[in-house]
Amino acid sequence: MRVGLYPGTFDPITLGHTDIIRRACTLVDRLVIGVAINRDKGPMFTLEDRVSMIEAECAPMAAETGVEIEVHPFENLLIDCATDVGASVIIRGLRAVSDFEYEFQMVGMNRAMNDQIETVFLMADAHHQAIASRLVKEIARLGGDIRPFVPPAVASALKDRLG
Template sequence: MRIGLYPGTFDPVTLGHMDIIRRATVLVDRLVIGVAINRDKGPLFTLEERVEMLEAECAKLSEETGTEIVAHPFDNLLIDCARDVGARMIVRGLRAVGDFEYEFQMVGMNRALDDSIETVFLTADASHQAIASKLVKEIARLGGDVSKFVTPAVREALIAKFG
């Protein structure tokens, strides 16, 4: 079974994330969405809320593609998480050149820790390249319309958080 790991904080999950998830399903039989606890980032949504959002957003996609998609919280090294879930592939989404520079460094470090786990980069669809969770939260906090960037359910969750 080909198992891939797509890690991130997903605070919140955006249409850009969902695009990468959809495209990653053709590469693997099981896709684990690694939800990073990452207390340093001070997430808006709790870990439980982020996992629930991902599970809800991915349920239909899993049925459509026939790929098992599961959300898996983690707070250890990415490479250790990959080992824990049996992943032989780490999936990373790229939006811009700046993303690549950072990700390239991460690949080097991860390969030094375990060279049997490959990293695959998927570039964001052009319509999703500008989407960043941080910006989506800022738009929602200031009362802007985020419906172009997230699903209706995530939009409602953001409205509930910001009132």
């Protein structure tokens, strides 16, 4: 069984994330969505909220693709999380060249710590290349329409959170 790990903060999950998740399902038998607990980032949504939103968005994909999708919070090193969940591949989404520079460094460090785990990059679909959770939150904070960027339930949760 090929296990993949798709890590991120997912604060909140966007259509860009769901696009990568759907496409990652074609590469693995089991996909673990690793929800990073990063206290330094000060997420808008609690860990429980983020996990719940991801589970709600992924359940239909799991049923449709037949791939087991599990949501797994983690606070340790990414490479250690991959080992913990039995992943042989880390899935990363790329939007732009600037993403690649950071990810290139991460791959080098991860391979130095465990060269048995590969990293696979999936380019964001052209329709989703500009989407970033940080920008979605800013648009929502300023009263903009975020419906083109996030699933409907997430748009509603953001609206509720911001009042």
